[in-house]
Each structure stands twice: as C-alpha cells, then as structure tokens.
Amino acid sequence: MGLDVKSNSLEEFWIPFTDNRGFKKDPRLVVKAEGLYMTDHRGGQIIDGSSGLFCSPAGHCHPKIIEAVHQSMQQLTYVSPFGTGHGLSFALAEQVSRLTPDSMNKVFFVNSGSEAIDTALKIAMAYHTAKGENRHRFISRERAYHGVNIGGVSLSGLVNNRRAFPSVMPNVVFMRHTWTEDDLFTPGQRAGGADRAEDLQRAIDNFGAETIGAVFIEPVAGSTGTLPPPIGYLQRIREICDANDILLVFDDVICGFGRVGGKFSADAFGVVPDIMTMAKALTNGAIPMGAVVVRDEIYDVVTDKAAMGGIELFHGYTYSGHPAACAAGLASLAIYQEEGLFDRAKDMAPYFEQAVMSLSDHELVKDIRTIGMMAGVELYPHPKPGARGVLAQTEMFWKGMHVKFTGDNGILAPMYIAERAHIDEMITKFRATLDALPR
Numbered sequence: 001m002g003l004d005v006k007s008n009s010l011e012e013f014w015i016p017f018t019d020n021r022g023f024k025k026d027p028r029l030v031v032k033a034e035g036l037y038m039t040d041h042r043g044g045q046i047i048d049g050s051s052g053l054f055c056s057p058a059g060h061c062h063p064k065i066i067e068a069v070h071q072s073m074q075q076l077t078y079v080s081p082f083g084t085g086h087g088l089s090f091a092l093a094e095q096v097s098r099l100t101p102d103s104m105n106k107v108f109f110v111n112s113g114s115e116a117i118d119t120a121l122k123i124a125m126a127y128h129t130a131k132g133e134n135r136h137r138f139i140s141r142e143r144a145y146h147g148v149n150i151g152g153v154s155l156s157g158l159v160n161n162r163r164a165f166p167s168v169m170p171n172v173v174f175m176r177h178t179w180t181e182d183d184l185f186t187p188g189q190r191a192g193g194a195d196r197a198e199d200l201q202r203a204i205d206n207f208g209a210e211t212i213g214a215v216f217i218e219p220v221a222g223s224t225g226t227l228p229p230p231i232g233y234l235q236r237i238r239e240i241c242d243a244n245d246i247l248l249v250f251d252d253v254i255c256g257f258g259r260v261g262g263k264f265s266a267d268a269f270g271v272v273p274d275i276m277t278m279a280k281a282l283t284n285g286a287i288p289m290g291a292v293v294v295r296d297e298i299y300d301v302v303t304d305k306a307a308m309g310g311i312e313l314f315h316g317y318t319y320s321g322h323p324a325a326c327a328a329g330l331a332s333l334a335i336y337q338e339e340g341l342f343d344r345a346k347d348m349a350p351y352f353e354q355a356v357m358s359l360s361d362h363e364l365v366k367d368i369r370t371i372g373m374m375a376g377v378e379l380y381p382h383p384k385p386g387a388r389g390v391l392a393q394t395e396m397f398w399k400g401m402h403v404k405f406t407g408d409n410g411i412l413a414p415m416y417i418a419e420r421a422h423i424d425e426m427i428t429k430f431r432a433t434l435d436a437l438p439r
C-alpha cells in the first residue's frame, strides 16, 4: 500500500501549511508507521518527536485502535447525527465526561480542533443570546493559535495565519501573550508575569464587560512554540471572568489528554474553564475528531430556552460523532487508562525537560521552554525569520526525526510510550541537525 513516488504525480495535491514548491522537488513521504517510528519512502527510520502533530501519545498504528475501528465499520459506516444516533457516540461522550471536571459533562462532537473552536464560539454566542444578553465581543491573545476556520483565524495571534485573509470576524480584542525576556531558558511555569492577566481587566474597562462573551486561551500556547502560563495567571483570568460573567474557554486541543501534566489543563493548572475544546489525542490521531465540552449550566440554559419539541442548537456537522471516530476515541481512552499513559507522561516529564534543556548551550538556540511532555526550542532566525526553521525541519527528517516547526520554533512533544533512550535519540538528532545547519 506504499505510495510509489515515481508513478504518482505530486502536482495535484495542494499541501496544507507547507512550502509546496520546495516539497514537491524533494518530497518527504511516510509509507508506514508503528509505535514511535515511521518509515520514509526511501526506507529510512524516522523517530516521531512531535507525536505527529501532538496527536498520538499511544504510538502509531496501535493494534487496539485499528481493531476497534475495523469492528465498528463492519456494523456501521455512517449514521446521520441529526435526529438519529448510534451507541458509540453516547458511550464516548460518557467516557470523555469522566475525564473532564465534575461540572463539565456535556460533549459536542466535531471533526477537528478548528471546528471545535468555531463551535465553542457559537455555543458561547447561543448561551448569551438565550440569556438575553448582547455579548458580541471576544477576547484572545497575541501568539494564539486556534485553528484555521474563520472563527479561529479571527482569534489568531499569529500574523502569517491572518495576512492573506482580511475578512474575518470583527470584535476580537487581544491581550498580550505571556512571554517576556525573563522567561529565557526557564523550564516550566515562571513565578513572575501573572500580572499580564490584568490585560483582561483593561479590555473590560475599555469596552464594558456586558459586551464581552468569552475569553479564549490556550493554557500553554502550543503552536507558537510552547509558552507555559506564569504561575497564578490562569487563576487571575478565572477571577476576572467570574466577576464579570464572561465565559472562559480553554483550548485544550494540544494541552489535553495528559500533554501538560494533568488529564486536561484544568487539572494541570487547577483552574476550571466553562468550555473546553479538544481534538488530536482524542482518537490518538487515528481518525479525525474533536469535541467541545461545556459546563452543564451552559447546556441547560441553551436547551431550556428553546421551545419544547424543536431543535435547541442550530449547529452540527454531517460527520459529528462518526461511528469510526467514536470507536477510535473509545479505544484510545481505554488504552490511555490501561497503559497508564498520563502517569507515564508525568513520570517522564522531568527527564524530558532536563534532556531538552541540555540543548541550551548550542550556538543556534535562542531560547527553550518546556512543560510536561512538550518543549519549544527556538532558533536564532537566519537569514530571515522562519527560514532556518523550514531548513531544520527538512534536515531533521533526513537525519531520522520528525519535529513540528512553527517559524524558527521546533516543538518537541514525544509520545507517552517513549522510553529514556527514545528521548536521548531525539535530543541527539536535534543537536546533530543544528550542527549541520548553515551559519
């Protein structure tokens, strides 16, 4: 089933978030994968240093997930989620709600993190509308990544993701990101800097709390290169939201499922949001799926407001809660529990942190930030911002490692099944790549 590069044209496929012209001259294709390793089309072994795109903590091609999806598809390949249903979606919603905070038990299925964000926006709007309030403004942060749909781009704090798309959602106000020079080479959460949460109070003072619907936060800003929140920052954001009836949305698309030290950010940082988004590791990356989980009261307000016998929320996707995705989700959550993967991630995190921090002495490394099983290694830009990152990612692949780069930030996010030897292999290959890069 491997892709024969010679007979297949590479021209037709418009590759997402990729230098298409460069890639098509020198493609990097994966033909199979198992556990921590992928095989490229030349036969090389590639260790996966970013769990794909933060998707696969239990490893590639987990046999139990394959079996669960196979079995589900022998019975059902599709059921309309509008007005009909199937048992797998109810079962998965129940399992997800067991992992989320006690007050958050209502689960809306989508097919990606981007859909989760746009769904969270619409749920926040529907909630305030049901309460008779006109809270049409939303708060996000610089350096935020909330996916690529119009809602998510409107909340985006990454300029390249907005530049070509001038017409997005209005009424989004940006707080500052939390990184400062004091964070340089600081592993984990920093003690100073929580006062940046006061940016939310400033927005409220400027626009009026009664106009603000929700604040969107990646508890650890992931795609921009791992920015952990300063200690106390999320607590203060929560306090300000509570005092002003503003909903707090945690975008846990990367941070969820054990990545930053708890089941979700709520556990890792001791702050419970009103709405949380998730995707990626929900199915260990095997089938596209995301979810939005909301506080019970949000569901009740929206549902109770609608006339009996009618649709309560005019929102949903043709593939919401697809049987194959639900089967993959159920199998993944069972594996996480059976194999104790969240605990394994927690146990490995200090070793991972110390291993990544060992790159601090490299002349090309500008900064390193780590938390849980995630780290951003930022390179000095050369000859222009982003160019070294693109080159590093390519070179690293041919040296036998996949790492996701955003600009000049390499983002390591090992699978939770990684042993110390795997972490060592990642760091060795990272360093060897840096050594080989032009100065």
Ligand SMILES: Cc1ncc(COP(=O)(O)O)c(C=O)c1O
Pocket (backbone or CB within 6 Å): 053, 111, 112, 113, 114, 115, 117, 145, 146, 147, 148, 218, 222, 223, 251, 252, 253, 254, 279, 280
């Ligand atoms: C925090 C966050 N939100 C949303 C998304 C969008 O997810 P997707 O690519 O599945 O649409 C991502 C993707 O990396 C993400 O990191």
